[in-house]
Amino acid sequence: MTLPAWAVRPEQVRAALPDADPSVAEALGGIEEWRERPEAERAPVFAAALLLDAGEHAARKALWGLGAPIAWREHVAALVRYAWLPFGALERPDLDRLVFRVSLLARNDDLGLLATADALRRADMGLVEEVALFTQYTREIDCLDKPRGFASDHARFAYFRTPGRDPDYAAFDDTRCTVTVMSGLPGSGKDHWVAANRAGVPVVSLDDLRDELGVRPTGDQGPVIAAAYARAREHLRAGVAYVWNATNTTRALRSRCIGLAASYGARVEAVSVEAPPEVVHRRNRARERRVPAAVIDRMAGRWEPPDVTEAHSVLTVAND
Incomplete structure (x- = not known):
């Protein structure tokens, strides 16, 4: 509750x-x-x-x-x-x-x-x-007890990505496509959300790429990451919207895929999917791609959900 x-x-x-x-x-x-x-x-x-x-x-x-x-x-x-x-x-x-x-x-x-x-x-x-x-x-500077205002979500996104930028500058929104960056612990419900809300949109999934390449979650992730970024660049060069589906549980993990999308002029929406601890562990136990419980606990101990300084928009989904 x-x-x-x-x-x-x-x-x-x-x-x-x-x-x-x-x-x-x-x-x-x-x-x-x-x-x-x-x-x-x-x-x-x-x-x-x-x-x-x-x-x-x-x-x-x-x-x-x-x-x-x-x-x-x-x-x-x-x-x-x-x-x-x-x-x-x-x-x-x-x-x-x-x-x-x-x-x-x-x-x-x-x-x-x-x-x-x-x-x-x-x-x-x-x-x-x-x-x-x-x-x-x-x-x-008028932000003691209220949020600092920006001309648009794109102006805010550009400000936090560009040192020295004037916060009052109304950046022209020249975004070409939307990249959805998923974030959430294993078992939180990311795959279900993508299937229900982004049907027909290409998905760059690290889990799927591991299966395709025969790489175990505990193995060398270098080839998986390289393949994921190669596919993302294909979509970005074509101006095609896509979903980046991975745990992305820290700012550092998200920064690279968000930076890539921004460099191609994409709009970035972050979707943070959550569930209570007992639900996460129960769903994980029922998954074919099960993650050791100790690994989830360690991830939860470093967890940093996305916020509005990282993306054009952030949607938080609570799966109770």
Whole structure:
């Protein structure tokens, strides 16, 4: 059962990660601005404070296991990922790009509260002042408590792919075709989604290519990857839409296939398919191409679902 955001209680988080340090959460409780917020707005910041020292990946995996709502979970994970940003922020040459990204994935005022609690935990008032400067700066550029706006999804996509680009530049949309990049753990339901929603569209599937080439999942994947990119280039040169079907569970794994599509002027839609842990493992056990359970657990521990800074659009599909 999916829990509402406010039902992911502190004791559940502590049970999921019993070694988590509660000191940042305790410091957060002393911040009046946080206490005055509505409960639903306090909850993700408090969860991020409890999970801060565990890191982004452990936080995401723990909340996935608790059945936290996907958007809420990713808000918390983004806060944990960027908790370092407010410290010395004004000295960073790429600050605007970073705070724009945070504004799209979470909220910069939430990040400021989390960082303030961390600074108080350390009893470092110099860091508290740095966070205050960060908060003031994000207010001045109008992305403290709301997403940074872009002229279009293509302008946003181009901005996050092009260092030095003006975020207000309305990039001309000259995309020629759409590439659908699938992402999800084994057993999450990617193949089913592709069959139901992209019938007739060519599919570049790493699993299918392994079968064609006789390569085991534990074998040398070099020939499989080379064949996949060769087929993708054929479609891109012809301006033909296609689906890239692979687990793509990290930003690094997605970056190459998205970069290839972008280099040929394609529109990129990322489709993130999810299921609860018990469903993923049950489906995997029933698959002909079964993945060892320990491998899925390791993948879940490094899992990074796609976000709107990576693609023109992101569709999240929950297969409960």
